[in-house]
Amino acid sequence: MAASQAYMDKAQLRQSYRNVWHTDLTSAIQADFPYCCLSLWCGPCISYMLRRRALYNDMSRYVCCAGYMPCSGRCGESKCPELCLATEVFLCFGSSVASTRFLLQDEFNIQTTQCDNCIIGFMFCLQQLACICSLVACIVGNQELSEASQAISCLSDMVYWTVCSCMQTQHKVEMDKRDGKLGGAVMAVPPMQQMSRIDQPVPPHVVQAP
Template sequence: MAGAQTQAMLEKMELRQSYRNVWHTDLTNAVAADLPWCCLSLWCGPCVSYMLRRRALYNDMSRYVCCAGYMPCSGKCGESRCPEVCLATEVFCCFGNSVASTRFLLQDEFNIQTTQCDNCIIAFMFFLQQLACICSLVACIVGNSELSEVAHVISCMSNLVYWTVCSCMQVIAHPLLIHVSSGIQVIPFLIKTHNLAYIALQTSDAAQGGDGQEGRHVEHHVCAPDAADVALVNVRACE
């Protein structure tokens, strides 16, 4: 069973390399893209992670699975009985996994790839964490005070990079998830600038048309990085 789960995760990782859509911004520009939200994600990371996951699930907590189904513990924590408590536990006790799981969930749903620059930043974060762990172990075994100070500095750097990357990941997910709350469906597509634009489809009951058929009012909100590309089109689709 564990081998099958590992194989499925590897296949998903390979599949993400073929995704064609990209985020509206990358990790290097996330702070400039939305500084207030970045600060909120930095100081209140678990609360922001909780809110973003709920939005990613379209506020339907019956769909919640621990770590969005990407970890071995997923589906084995009694999530169906009390999903709100399980999600709160996840974001506070496994914060990094909660942020990464929401990111993976959005990538798989909207076919969003990770840029090479983002991959390098994430890999550098993991490298610093492993280096800090190794240095701390060596310093503990050797008992050298200077090595302990070096290990402490590397550990501080690792924590700084970790919290910064996690907050930037949540900044990247925020604009997309604004449009999936309250039952709004989001469909991504590519535009010429190769940034992620998206259409928010919001349906509501409409009065009967002239043909006597019941219809629905559909608003297409086309969002793009360039304000000149933003359009709003109202159509009526008869059922």
């Protein structure tokens, strides 16, 4: 119960962050179209590379799901972080993308815009609708309902992978900005103790360059 409340408090805190993403989800395709296509077809591989990059290629910092899930710190990450990360991105792809997102948000005080929240919320609602329709079709046994549920499931999968690819492109562009690839100063690697987690209610004071 306490852990769930901590997650809710952390999510609420992110809404008060001052900075915004360099590009929102609706503009991610325009920001880097080739990378967006690559993340659509090779999502887990891109997630692996982005997490390494988010950790400044220092895998000694790696914790499963970036420390945001109950399994974090209990998977032997310190012994073989590369294998654990590979397992995470392939078996828990959605969580791996979300964890990298939270990691960047907490490090740089980035809030998610209302538009992005609506897109992400729509994706989740569509997944729930697809699940409910599949269950109803299975129970009722109606052929037409079954076909409709399959169509909704297909649409849900398309939206899910599209949003994830745009989200990963958004993360990549943000780290390009962090690393000075879009112009501006290169941000220094933060100390280990400044990596924000659930048990750190107040994020480090970081203001991004315009």
